[in-house]
Amino acid sequence: MSSGDRAAQNYSYTHLSAGDLLRAERAREGSEFGQLIDNYIKQGRIVPVAITINLLRKAMEETMQKDDKKFRFLIDGFPRNEDNLTGWNTVMVDKADVKFVLFFDCSNEVCIDRCLERGKSSGRTDDNRESLEKRIQTYLQSTRPIIELYEKHGKVRTVDASRSVDKVFADVKAVLDKEG
Ligand code: AMP
DSSP states (O other): OOHHHHHHHHHTOEEEEHHHHHHHHHHSTTOTTHHHHHHHHHTTOOOOHHHHHHHHHHHHHHHHHHOTTOOOEEEETOOOSHHHHHHHHHHTTTTOOOOOEEEEEOOHHHHHHHHHHHHHHHOOTTOSHHHHHHHHHHIIIIIHHHHHHHHHTTOEEEEETTSOHHHHHHHHHHHHHHHO
């Protein structure tokens, strides 16, 4: 179970992963975006925000419709670039309050090794060295500057994610206990 899932389970957050939502949309029969999402994911590129933000908004609305006490979300893998941030600010700014960004900090080598290990059983089309190298480039060029932006606003809580799952989760717990 990922730290996101564990945090959600322990703290009444609903864990929504942008990547999971995109993969579900790719697999949905009749989706007009399936092929496009497939290409972006294989290339490790960021899917256009109009698609991602709608999936996120819908998932959040559906969760709250089912249970109005579930209004706290841990959104995993978003915003990943400037386009994502602009989309969020346009669509969600008056609907949701961003408390902080949990930044799982880890070296590129460790990330690649973990994803290659995951690739043995994940069936993901991007858990291979070629896609992972591209994803690292996307991260450095597009995502890192967004984290820095949130950092300037004092919104980033950094966790050293190079350690074991239990140690990482202990740090996540400490952040959530303090301000979650
Ligand atoms: P992940 O499941 O977070 O590892 O994401 C896998 C892939 O899904 C990424 O490499 C992107 O191609 C796509 N993706 C995930 N999150 C986003 C996002 N916020 N915006 C656009 N594309 C995304």
